[in-house]
Amino acid sequence: MTFLRRAPGRPAALGVLPGTFNPPTRAHLALARAALARVDEVLFILPRCFPHKSYEGASFEDRLRMLQTALQDLPRSSLAVSDGGLFIEIARECRAAYPPGVELFFVCGRDAAERIVNWDYGRPGAIREQLREYQLLVAPRGDVWQPPAELADRIHPLELGEDYHHVSATEVRERIRSGRPWRHLVPESIAELVEQIYAPPRD
Numbered sequence: 001m002t003f004l005r006r007a008p009g010r011p012a013a014l015g016v017l018p019g020t021f022n023p024p025t026r027a028h029l030a031l032a033r034a035a036l037a038r039v040d041e042v043l044f045i046l047p048r049c050f051p052h053k054s055y056e057g058a059s060f061e062d063r064l065r066m067l068q069t070a071l072q073d074l075p076r077s078s079l080a081v082s083d084g085g086l087f088i089e090i091a092r093e094c095r096a097a098y099p100p101g102v103e104l105f106f107v108c109g110r111d112a113a114e115r116i117v118n119w120d121y122g123r124p125g126a127i128r129e130q131l132r133e134y135q136l137l138v139a140p141r142g143d144v145w146q147p148p149a150e151l152a153d154r155i156h157p158l159e160l161g162e163d164y165h166h167v168s169a170t171e172v173r174e175r176i177r178s179g180r181p182w183r184h185l186v187p188e189s190i191a192e193l194v195e196q197i198y199a200p201p202r203d
Helices: 026-035 060-070 087-097 110-118 125-132 149-154 169-178 188-198
Strands: 001-006 013-018 041-047 075-083 103-109 135-139 155-157
Touching: 001 060, 013 026, 013 087, 026 041, 026 103, 026 135, 041 060, 041 087, 041 155, 060 075, 060 188, 075 087, 087 103, 087 125, 103 110, 110 135, 125 149, 149 155
Parallel strands: 013 041, 013 103, 041 075, 103 135, 135 155
Antiparallel strands: 001 075
16 A cells, blocks of 8 residues: 555544545545544545456546545545555555554445445355454445345444435546536536546547
8 A cells, every 4th residue: 555645643443435536526525524523534545456447537647636636625634545456455455554453444335335245255254254354334325225234233324414426427527528517526626637637639
């Protein structure tokens, strides 16, 4: 794990927010702000590779540049690059980078939580074993998700106070391509960067 920004102090509880950030959106920052009511620090993670998708659109370097800019005004936030893409791989990198005993809470939306819980890890009970190493803070995305009863003690709801289900990186990219308004979906601090990176070339 390589840090590009690191919050001061030694957190007892760490929120971990991995993503593709293609581009970062207001929903990503809303997740982090909500998590900061439960944890001491939020660590944004950009994996070098993803288990379920490949790098398309913005380059790895462009995504880091957008994240660094977006996080400038977010207190108690850190930014790092991870070598692993799965939550368990990222969790173990965090264990190596933070003090012993830190509680890990992965911060995500309902769709990501369902994917994590239902992923085929190759053997029964694997997700329960993983959740001994970290917990989930899950924000609703359209619908509220009810986790399986046997995992409910390690999966907690995260209230955003506002409905962000319509805010996604895919929606930003599609709006830019089609010429529709999109700036309200991204942090104001990165709007110019997003336009530079994603705007289609002019004839």
